[in-house]
Amino acid sequence: MPAKPSWTWRNVLQARGMVTGKITSTIGNGLNTYLWHDYWLPGGVRLCDLFSMRRLAESGLPCNARVSDIIEGNEWHFPTVPSKCTIQSVWEETRIARGHDKGSKLLWHSWHIPRHSFILWLPIKGRLRTQDRLHNQLLPRVPCMLCGVHEEDHNHLFFNCTLSNAVWRMISLKLHVTWPTVPWLHAWEWACDGYASRSQQHSHVLGMALAATVYHLWSERNRRLHHQQHGSVQKLWENICGSVRDRLANLNEVCLLPESIRR
Numbered sequence: 001m002p003a004k005p006s007w008t009w010r011n012v013l014q015a016r017g018m019v020t021g022k023i024t025s026t027i028g029n030g031l032n033t034y035l036w037h038d039y040w041l042p043g044g045v046r047l048c049d050l051f052s053m054r055r056l057a058e059s060g061l062p063c064n065a066r067v068s069d070i071i072e073g074n075e076w077h078f079p080t081v082p083s084k085c086t087i088q089s090v091w092e093e094t095r096i097a098r099g100h101d102k103g104s105k106l107l108w109h110s111w112h113i114p115r116h117s118f119i120l121w122l123p124i125k126g127r128l129r130t131q132d133r134l135h136n137q138l139l140p141r142v143p144c145m146l147c148g149v150h151e152e153d154h155n156h157l158f159f160n161c162t163l164s165n166a167v168w169r170m171i172s173l174k175l176h177v178t179w180p181t182v183p184w185l186h187a188w189e190w191a192c193d194g195y196a197s198r199s200q201q202h203s204h205v206l207g208m209a210l211a212a213t214v215y216h217l218w219s220e221r222n223r224r225l226h227h228q229q230h231g232s233v234q235k236l237w238e239n240i241c242g243s244v245r246d247r248l249a250n251l252n253e254v255c256l257l258p259e260s261i262r263r
């Protein structure tokens with residue numbers, strides 16, 4: 001930056017903080033997205049915000065590593081380097097840190113899909129970058145992207161919105177589970193208590209369905225906000241069901257789903 005920056009430059013620099021986190025990368029094959037420094041996680045956070053650079057450097061990947069470095073096919077492929085801290089250990093550390101929560105059986109079980117559990121974990125902590133958390137910043141507030149009517153916050157987005165409600169009704173009908181119509185965190189508490197009494201396998205499936213639903217609702221919201229692409233309730237259901245079914249098929253456990261949705 002020059003010693004006497006122009007008015008334009010000064011304003012550009014001042015605006016950096018206001019737009020931080022609102023610009024996200026489209027990952028694609030991951031080659032053009034920086035692993036540590038880009039906003040590629042749907043929750044609007046960067047790995048360098050979650051962990052110190054010293055910890056991240058111990059993973060064995062360089063500071064200019066790309067997301068493609070930890071993807072193989074459709075799976076996370078964490079590097080296995082002999083070091084004190086690997087990317088996998090970062091995930092495991094987060095998982096274990098949550099292990100004492102009563103919701104850990106739904107979030108971090110052995111069948112969980114990492115990106116789904118991570119996105120479910122963010123609203124549990126109230127950390128998704130919903131519109132109510134962005135007020136007084138550069139971009140104007142827009143109503144909920146799913147219904148276009150109400151103000152967007154965690155409670156509205158995942159349970160009170162008419163579109164979310166329609167998705168949950170379909171989940172209940174097809175997966176034979178029920179959801180209470182209560183604020184988001186009360187519903188999470190209800191799920192933790194109610195699912196704890198189920199068998200481990202069914203608890204895993206219900207946790208996967210819950211995480212997949214929140215993940216795909218959030219993804220739909222982001223597609224509408226950033227790409228003006230609108231999916232239907234039916235399409236959302238197909239995405240959610242497909243995610244859970246594919247994961248269970250890989251585990252040879254698809255028989256745990258009701259027969260009508262096994263394929």
Ligand SMILES: [Zn+2]
Nearest residue numbers: 144146147161
């Ligand atoms: Zn809405």
